[in-house]
Amino acid sequence: MTALTLSSSDAATLRADVLVVGVAKGPDGPVPTSGSEAVAEAFDGGLATVLETLGATGAEGETTKLPVSGLKAPLVLAVGLGPVPGDGEEYDAEALRRAAGTAARTLNGTKKAGFALPLASAEAVAAVAEGALLGAYAFTAYKSDDAKAGKGAKKGAGKGPLGEVALLGAKALGKAAKTAVERAVALAEEMNRARDLVNTPPNDLYPESFAAVAAAAGKEHGVKVTVTDDKALLKGGFGGLTGVGQGAAHGPRLVKLSYTHPKAEKSLAYVGKGITYDSGGISLKPAGHNETMKCDMAGAAAVFAAVITAARLGLKVNVTGWLALAENMPSGTATRPGDVLRMYGGKTVEVLNTDAEGRLVLADAIVKASEEKPDAIVDVATLTGAMVVALGNRTFGVMGNDDAFRTALHELAEEAGEPAWPMPFPEELRKGLDSSVADMANVGGRMGGGMAAGVFLNEFVGEGITWAHLDIAGPAFNEAGPFGYTPKGATGSAIRTLVSLAERTAAGELG
Ligand code: BES
Numbered sequence: 001m002t003a004l005t006l007s008s009s010d011a012a013t014l015r016a017d018v019l020v021v022g023v024a025k026g027p028d029g030p031v032p033t034s035g036s037e038a039v040a041e042a043f044d045g046g047l048a049t050v051l052e053t054l055g056a057t058g059a060e061g062e063t064t065k066l067p068v069s070g071l072k073a074p075l076v077l078a079v080g081l082g083p084v085p086g087d088g089e090e091y092d093a094e095a096l097r098r099a100a101g102t103a104a105r106t107l108n109g110t111k112k113a114g115f116a117l118p119l120a121s122a123e124a125v126a127a128v129a130e131g132a133l134l135g136a137y138a139f140t141a142y143k144s145d146d147a148k149a150g151k152g153a154k155k156g157a158g159k160g161p162l163g164e165v166a167l168l169g170a171k172a173l174g175k176a177a178k179t180a181v182e183r184a185v186a187l188a189e190e191m192n193r194a195r196d197l198v199n200t201p202p203n204d205l206y207p208e209s210f211a212a213v214a215a216a217a218g219k220e221h222g223v224k225v226t227v228t229d230d231k232a233l234l235k236g237g238f239g240g241l242t243g244v245g246q247g248a249a250h251g252p253r254l255v256k257l258s259y260t261h262p263k264a265e266k267s268l269a270y271v272g273k274g275i276t277y278d279s280g281g282i283s284l285k286p287a288g289h290n291e292t293m294k295c296d297m298a299g300a301a302a303v304f305a306a307v308i309t310a311a312r313l314g315l316k317v318n319v320t321g322w323l324a325l326a327e328n329m330p331s332g333t334a335t336r337p338g339d340v341l342r343m344y345g346g347k348t349v350e351v352l353n354t355d356a357e358g359r360l361v362l363a364d365a366i367v368k369a370s371e372e373k374p375d376a377i378v379d380v381a382t383l384t385g386a387m388v389v390a391l392g393n394r395t396f397g398v399m400g401n402d403d404a405f406r407t408a409l410h411e412l413a414e415e416a417g418e419p420a421w422p423m424p425f426p427e428e429l430r431k432g433l434d435s436s437v438a439d440m441a442n443v444g445g446r447m448g449g450g451m452a453a454g455v456f457l458n459e460f461v462g463e464g465i466t467w468a469h470l471d472i473a474g475p476a477f478n479e480a481g482p483f484g485y486t487p488k489g490a491t492g493s494a495i496r497t498l499v500s501l502a503e504r505t506a507a508g509e510l511g
């Protein structure tokens with residue numbers, strides 16, 4: 001990944017390929033922000049005019065490149081921060097994160113950049129560090145590189161991420177800035193690893209190979225990892241994982257990651273949907289709906305990343321991750337619409353649609369997680385297209401059995417830069433899941449489908465346990481163009497919310 005350093009040089013003396021400065025949108029044109037002083041001097045105080053001439057306005061997402069002389073870097077990249085903040089106010093963390101991300105993304109293939117953005121506090125340092133490291137992400141594992149591939153290769157096909165980011169002006173903020181950067185590095189590394197997992201094609205990423213990645217990472221970071229394989233799942237009565245996975249050549253797995261702190265007072269259980277490929281099963285998805293379904297394990301990837309990050313940060317809280325991994329495929333051994341599965345814990349479910357598979361694997365894992373009586377369970381899943389219809393491509397739905405906890409998660413998510421919105425459990429939806437042959441059916445009517453999936457999961461949460469459900473089907477995978485620190489493809493959705501919940505719980509600020 002991109003290296004991040006706190007530089008003691010300033011913009012005038014730093015040797016780099018490019019200097020990144022901020023430009024805000026003022027009432028009368030672009031306004032270079034603090035941090036850009038040395039660059040402004042190189043333009044004899046005319047930087048704002050030059051930027052305006054080049055068409056810059058300071059709008060968010062805008063980038064302007066301009067050559068410069070008299071500095072140790074030959075090029076300046078001015079990145080838009082949006083409106084100038086009000087008197088005495090700082091730039092909003094998300095505006096800084098996005099601007100740093102846009103800059104880093106624009107600089108893919110560059111060796112070294114100095115970031116001279118406005119840094120008024122350790123919080124600002126954290127935002128710029130996070131944004132730069134997340135924006136610099138590039139998934140090139142499957143691109144032939146120019147040199148190796150020879151003649152036929154596309155030029156720049158394997159163009160890697162920005163090599164090094166030197167943060168200017170952060171050192172002056174002392175220890176708090178250093179701590180903020182360390183946190184940002186751990187978080188961004190794990191988010192980028194989760195993005196890699198989600199982007200990895202499903203012929204290479206299947207339950208067994210995902211479990212192997214988790215086991216190796218657990219070993220490296222002092223997290224205990226236990227993998228239950230397909231045979232043990234069948235024997236152990238995990239009817240959801242077994243039923244969903246039985247049509248595929250690659251068998252299902254349940255992975256448990258345990259991070260414990262000797263002085264922890266609270267315990268959290270995170271449960272992730274890990275469908276490594278969702279074809280729909282016998283209720284096969286039509287063409288146009290299955291091309292991106294490698295992303296259906298993004299919930300499990302988020303849980304994995306959050307547990308490892310909690311361990312790397314040494315948080316004073318116990319966090320257990322449960323990855324419910326299966327591949328949903330049609331075949332002669334696949335579950336049929338009409339089959340009844342006996343879930344872990346004994347409840348029976350009539351599978352009326354094999355494409356509503358996420359809730360089946362999650363049910364097993366939620367019952368299992370409940371046995372340990374954690375203080376709270378949060379599940380994360382690319383669960384329903386209905387949630388995407390309701391909230392769009394960038395916002396995840398938050399549901400649960402406790403209004404205060406649901407509200408807390410919604411607020412944590414927004415603070416972390418992850419748009420989220422609370423959704424209700426209208427009482428009539430439970431009846432829609434009644435089955436004439438089993439305890440429940442896995443689907444009800446079409447209306448309120450995202451919330452009905454939550455209502456289904458609610459039935460499997462252990463008595464008295466606080467629980468929330470995050471449906472990330474919209475934001476997990478970005479099919480549109482990149483923006484800010486969000487690349488095309490896997491985004492790393494919900495990881496920051498889960499890490500933040502663990503931090504706040506460790507600090508005794510929640511429940
Ligand atoms: N993995 C899908 C949901 C999904 C849709 C994720 C779009 C990401 C983007 C899930 O397993 C699914 O197929 N859900 C069905 C449920 C229906 C059969 C009740 C859906 O949303 O259509």
Ligand code: MN
Nearest residue numbers: 278355356357
């Ligand atoms: Mn499905």
Ligand code: ZN
Nearest residue numbers: 275278296358
């Ligand atoms: Zn699915």
